[in-house]
Amino acid sequence: MRVTQGMLTNNMLRNLSNSYGSLGKYMEQLSTGKKINRPSDDPVIAMKGMNYRTQVKNVEQYQRNIGEVHNWMDNTDSALDKVQKGLSRLRDLAVQGSNGTYEDGQRGSIASEVDQLKQHLVEIANTKVNNKYIFNGTGTTGTIDGAGDEQPPVTLDADGNVVTVPTNNGAVNIEVSNGSKIQANIDPTNLFSEDLFKDMEDFAAALRNGADTDALGAFIGTIDGHIDNNVNERADLGARQNRIELIENRVLEQEVTAKNMMSNNEDADMEKVIMNLTSQESVHRAALSSGSRVIQPTLLDFLR
Template sequence: MRITHRMIADTVNVNLQQSLHRLQQRSEQLSTGKSFHRPSQDPVGTNRVMRYRDSINRNECYRLNISEARGWLQATEAALMDGLDALQRIRELCIYGANGSLAEAELLSIAEEVHEFYRHLVGVGNTEYNGLYIFGGHQTGSPPYWEGAAGIEYIGDEGQRLLEISSHQEIVMNLDGLRAFGGIELMKAVSAVQEALTAGNQEALSGQALSGINEGIDLLLECLSEIGARQKRLEVMDDTLFEGDTQLKQRLSEVEDIDIALVITEYMMEEYAYRAALSTASRILQPSLVDYLS
């Protein structure tokens, strides 16, 4: 087989282009930190990267939902604690007013204090979080408790606000007013204490009125326990998602990120090979007919 200068030149050119392509690949990897940039370079790796990123994005959405639910539950817990403090003070006033040794003026003064706590409890029932009324069920755009000519009314509903915290789990992040305060029963119990104090009815203060307040305290304690259980569930779920997120990002890095030290070494080897190929090509292709004629 006859070897011509043209054949040598073509072969050298192909080899130089291949060497330059490998050098360019290593340079691109070093500049971006990624092992591949197009699906055609690694179809299997591309598929794995897409799945990992999809899982990471879903986990981030779940963790955002958990953060939202935590804020809502913390606001609910604070409101219930506020209401519990008020009820415990009303209970003390109820017992104090039932001892039978107080003058009418003193009872009226206590009744006025209880009335202020009543108004405070109505405000607790209308607590807002991020511009939404937390005890209104689905009716979060307007105050769930409204006091008109007929007395206090609950105009919310029993709607549950659900948030997805994993692919197969949801959590209820709210308590409606019917669950938290028995609708208007808690407010009616406080009103009963005020009426008994105004009327000087020691029997009611030590009996039915006090019983209503005790039931209200038990209800709020039960609701606080329920809120605490939900918060614990969110905490556990958030930890699980965080650990899963960390593992997914590690797997993603193993697939798409380069080993810097290894790629630098490969780059230097490719650069050396390319320079050597250039030097060899210049020597092989240097002789020509002009050289022989001269």
């Protein structure tokens, strides 16, 4: 086969073009820090990268969900702590009221404080977090009355008597890891029940009506029952708080693992890229030098 000058020139230009392509690839890897910058560079790495990115996004969403659970549980625990203090004070008032040394005027003052404690518990029962009622089961937006207005879980009439109490005890479950959901709320019907507010109203009425010490003393055991309900709900909440902390630690580890896998799949080895770029630059310079010597001599150079 006869090798012509055109063949040498075309081969040299083609090889130089390939060399420029290699230089461009290494320069792009060096500037972006990624092995590939488009799926056509390496379809296998691109497909794996999509899976790893999906995994990382899922873990990040679980972390946001865990934050929401923490928000619910922390606010619930704080509210239950205030309920505990209110009920403890109510018990102290029951002990005082059942003391035979108290006069009717003093018992009237105790009844006024009982009314204030009832108002305090009503406010706690209507606690909202992120504009959602946390003590109304799955009915976090409250109830809508006939006029289309939003009604809280606990409502009062004009005389300050409790009219409605929470009736929705549905569990608000939030997914915190793959296939794992945790309840973020408590059962409000066990705590803010109709019996609780009725007992407080009856206690205040007994204090004002001059009931005997035995009748007032009977409220102590009743209040103890409500205190036990609060303690039980708070204990159950604490157990779930401990569980969510364990899940959070596991999700954090999953995030580190997923990001490492994504990095190993996509990120370029910068030391290797620099070495390849330096080596390719040397090859390219050699190709340019040899090419200039090959195509320089022509027939016209010998006809002068």
